[in-house]
Amino acid sequence: MDIRKLQYFIAVAEELHFHRAAEKLNMTQPPLTQQIQALEQELGVQLFERNKRQVRITPAGSVFLEEAKMILSQLGAIY
Numbered sequence: 001m002d003i004r005k006l007q008y009f010i011a012v013a014e015e016l017h018f019h020r021a022a023e024k025l026n027m028t029q030p031p032l033t034q035q036i037q038a039l040e041q042e043l044g045v046q047l048f049e050r051n052k053r054q055v056r057i058t059p060a061g062s063v064f065l066e067e068a069k070m071i072l073s074q075l076g077a078i079y
Helices: 004-017 019-026 031-045 060-079
Strands: 047-048 055-058
Touching: 004 031, 004 055, 004 060, 019 031, 055 060
Parallel strands: none
Antiparallel strands: 047 055
């Protein structure tokens, strides 16, 4: 896992929309979706529930969101 994936995850969790999160990150939606799927596989847990109309964060995703924010905050204090 790298910092970039944490940033991608946080953007999607805050926007609850892959296209808007991709725009916020200055990237296109398909690579963002692929990175989130890779993160979910790496963690072995589903972070988002998706359908054609909606993206919702799962309970595991909510816990991971707090941890991801804390990690990035701590790294920001170092660099």
